Amino acid sequence: MKITYKTSIIAFLAILIVMFVRAEKVGAVGSGEELGQTITVDGVSFTLRFDTVVSVGEVMATLQITDSVGNPVEGAVVEARITGAELVVQTDHTDGSGGGHAGEGADGHDTEANAVHGDDVVADDPAAMPEMGSGSTAEESTIGMEEHGSDEGEDTGHGKSQIVAMHPSHSGAGYEGKLTFVNAGEHAIEVTASIDGKVYQMNFPVKVVGARTGALVLGSFGAINMAIILFGYILKKNSSSSIAPLKDAYHE
Amino acid sequence: MNKSIQTPIQISEPANATAISGRNPANLLENELIGRFMRSKWYPGIFQWPTLAIFMLIMFELLLGPTSAHDNFGTALTWVLWWPVIPILFLFLGRFWCAICPFATINDVVQKFVGSNKPAPKFLRKYGIWIIDALFIFVTWSDHVWGVVENPVGSGVLMLTLTTGVVASGAFFERRTFCRYVCFLGGLSGNYARAGMMQLRGTAEICATCTVAACYKGSEKAQPCPLFEFPKTMTSSANCNLCASCAKNCPNDSIQLTVRPPSFELWFVRKPKLEEAFLSAVIMGIVFVQNVTMLEAWPPILRMLEKAVGTTNYAVTFSLAFLISIIIPIALLALTSWIASMINRESTLVNFTRFGYALIVLDMAGHMAHNLFHLLAEGKAILFTGMALLGQDVGHDVSAALMAPQTIQWLQFLLIGLGLAGSVYTCYRIAQSNYSAANKWRTFAPYAVLMILFAAMNIYLFILPMAMRM
Numbered sequence: 001m002k003i004t005y006k007t008s009i010i011a012f013l014a015i016l017i018v019m020f021v022r023a024e025k026v027g028a029v030g031s032g033e034e035l036g037q038t039i040t041v042d043g044v045s046f047t048l049r050f051d052t053v054v055s056v057g058e059v060m061a062t063l064q065i066t067d068s069v070g071n072p073v074e075g076a077v078v079e080a081r082i083t084g085a086e087l088v089v090q091t092d093h094t095d096g097s098g099g100g101h102a103g104e105g106a107d108g109h110d111t112e113a114n115a116v117h118g119d120d121v122v123a124d125d126p127a128a129m130p131e132m133g134s135g136s137t138a139e140e141s142t143i144g145m146e147e148h149g150s151d152e153g154e155d156t157g158h159g160k161s162q163i164v165a166m167h168p169s170h171s172g173a174g175y176e177g178k179l180t181f182v183n184a185g186e187h188a189i190e191v192t193a194s195i196d197g198k199v200y201q202m203n204f205p206v207k208v209v210g211a212r213t214g215a216l217v218l219g220s221f222g223a224i225n226m227a228i229i230l231f232g233y234i235l236k237k238n239s240s241s242s243i244a245p246l247k248d249a250y251h252e
Numbered sequence: 253m254n255k256s257i258q259t260p261i262q263i264s265e266p267a268n269a270t271a272i273s274g275r276n277p278a279n280l281l282e283n284e285l286i287g288r289f290m291r292s293k294w295y296p297g298i299f300q301w302p303t304l305a306i307f308m309l310i311m312f313e314l315l316l317g318p319t320s321a322h323d324n325f326g327t328a329l330t331w332v333l334w335w336p337v338i339p340i341l342f343l344f345l346g347r348f349w350c351a352i353c354p355f356a357t358i359n360d361v362v363q364k365f366v367g368s369n370k371p372a373p374k375f376l377r378k379y380g381i382w383i384i385d386a387l388f389i390f391v392t393w394s395d396h397v398w399g400v401v402e403n404p405v406g407s408g409v410l411m412l413t414l415t416t417g418v419v420a421s422g423a424f425f426e427r428r429t430f431c432r433y434v435c436f437l438g439g440l441s442g443n444y445a446r447a448g449m450m451q452l453r454g455t456a457e458i459c460a461t462c463t464v465a466a467c468y469k470g471s472e473k474a475q476p477c478p479l480f481e482f483p484k485t486m487t488s489s490a491n492c493n494l495c496a497s498c499a500k501n502c503p504n505d506s507i508q509l510t511v512r513p514p515s516f517e518l519w520f521v522r523k524p525k526l527e528e529a530f531l532s533a534v535i536m537g538i539v540f541v542q543n544v545t546m547l548e549a550w551p552p553i554l555r556m557l558e559k560a561v562g563t564t565n566y567a568v569t570f571s572l573a574f575l576i577s578i579i580i581p582i583a584l585l586a587l588t589s590w591i592a593s594m595i596n597r598e599s600t601l602v603n604f605t606r607f608g609y610a611l612i613v614l615d616m617a618g619h620m621a622h623n624l625f626h627l628l629a630e631g632k633a634i635l636f637t638g639m640a641l642l643g644q645d646v647g648h649d650v651s652a653a654l655m656a657p658q659t660i661q662w663l664q665f666l667l668i669g670l671g672l673a674g675s676v677y678t679c680y681r682i683a684q685s686n687y688s689a690a691n692k693w694r695t696f697a698p699y700a701v702l703m704i705l706f707a708a709m710n711i712y713l714f715i716l717p718m719a720m721r722m
């Protein structure tokens with residue numbers, strides 16, 4: 001292909017757009033993807049969304065709960081807490097006896113969930129686990145289910161995780177709560193929802209962007225700009241400058 | 253495809269605002285204070301360099317500051333202060349922002365030291381506005397899908413991308429090629445500047461005898477026009493950033509800077525262009541989508557779309573909503589133009605192109621009204637995040653509002669009302685300039701209805717509760 005002004009400018013614009021897209025993705029890992037992770041348990045769908053890119057600091061999360069016919073579920077008691085990366089890794093675990101296996105959510109994310117039945121069962125009570133998923137359907141076979149219950153494992157490397165109550169939003173969009181991520185990397189958000197005495201528990205994996213992303217982006221763009229300036233300098237040395245002729249004023 | 257249309261009736265375009273006011277508007281450059289200041293070496297540098305310094309601070313904050321938009325001073329300055337204020341600047345000062353824009357300053361600095369000053373490529377000159385249209389749509393889309401406004405790093409990436417564009421433009425091409433032919437903000441400001449109140453032109457009688465053309469070519473006194481304008485033939489303020497280089501260069505004192513009524517230029521567009529009319533409709537769509545996605549009713553709408561397309565992937569559902577929002581004003585303008593074409597016997601395309609400009613006033617009003625909410629409901633965030641930068645924490649529970657929501661809403665209605673009046677009157681003037689007395693009102697009527705419909709849609713969206721940006 002002949003290299004002309006036109007092709008080189010188009011190539012440059014294309015590179016600029018690709019850079020923008022790639023950098024945006026670095027800066028917003030998972031933002032578009034995390035918006036709308038859905039886990040279905042016993043016909044009840046739980047969709048977790050964030051109002052922004054999931055990064056270190058405070059992030060508003062909204063959990064939408066709908067029943068088997070798609071109607072919003074009201075009156076649920078919802079809690080969420082951030083847990084460590086270790087739990088997310090466990091989603092690959094396949095447990096045939098539980099009727100479920102590690103799989104992907106609607107967006108292709110690994111997700112895990114527990115349906116805990118009984119009024120007297122607490123979310124993290126290992127005793128509740130044998131009952132988990134007893135009502136599983138084919139729809140739920142994509143949901144990973146497993147045992148977990150020790151706080152030690154969950155908090156490894158992530159400090160003390162705080163339980164956040166998620167309250168019904170004013171707009172009726174679901175249940176809202178502010179989660180605080182203290183460090184970047186792979187995390188899971190463990191959500192426990194109590195609906196009409198039935199307790200559901202599930203983990204949503206999230207990738208949290210760290211503060212260093214900005215420095216990396218800045219460095220990358222800085223290097224590219226320096227290269228352009230250097231190239232411009234070389235070009236200037238090899239050619240004399242020119243000013244467009246007056247007729248260009250009438251180009252339109 | 254640079255389509256400009258030919259008008260069937262000779263338009264008597266006034267050279268300045270005289271035709272409206274009935275008297276000669278004052279040439280601001282003849283005012284000793286203003287004239288001396290604008291022709292001095294300090295102008296516009298006295299504004300440029302502080303703007304660049306603030307830009308550096310913003311970049312530092314966006315990329316290396318707090319990761320939460322709520323706490324980021326860069327986010328507050330950019331999206332709570334600058335973005336809402338900029339359309340107001342366009343209205344009163346035309347494209348003046350472009351003279352002091354930090355990206356333009358970076359372009360100039362790079363150009364001064366390493367610039368090859370190649371002529372702007374022909375294809376950019378030919379398709380520039382279409383490229384701007386496409387980039388504007390792309391950047392708005394990416395803002396929602398990847399979170400530019402809500403994510404400081406995302407905002408930083410957008411700024412760095414623009415910086416890379418101007419660095420490349422400054423290094424290889426003459427003047428401000430990027431600003432004129434590629435920058436989507438330039439396209440937006442150019443469109444709004446048409447409705448702006450500032451007008452810079454050459455004096456026809458003086459320019460007619462000029463053989464120097466220092467305004468375009470430059471001289472030892474100042475650089476040539478950075479946006480490739482030639483005051484002698486200028487009929488639009490879309491590409492004049494009031495940098496006053498032409499005034500500094502002109503040996504005959506031909507340049508006039510006058511104040512004109514808002515939207516005045518839109519009444520007499522001599523060569524309307526499809527891409528510019530299209531951009532006006534696109535901006536209306538973007539104002540809609542910005543409003544809709546900030547409504548508290550947006551999540552239920554999103555769920556409805558998720559059900560319709562069968563995926564919860566936000567990129568897919570938002571793209572659909574975005575497409576619908578962009579298509580609505582374009583389709584309505586096309587439909588109205590088709591109706592008008594039945595009346596005035598001109599093609600739909602000609603009508604679309606000619607009357608598309610009337611949307612600019614309502615675009616501006618919608619843009620201002622939407623961002624007024626952010627400025628007035630979140631304005632204190634600028635102070636709070638600024639204090640946080642200095643180590644003072646005001647906490648998260650303090651309201652950032654400068655005014656009560658009800659007051660803001662009334663101001664929004666007022667702005668839309670003014671925008672509607674401006675757009676309807678512009679339709680009338682366009683019809684008056686182009687059609688016979690018999691066809692004037694009949695052509696005007698469907699466009700007036702369209703403007704009322706757009707205004708009603710905007711007002712309806714402002715009635716609904718809106719979410720915060722910070």
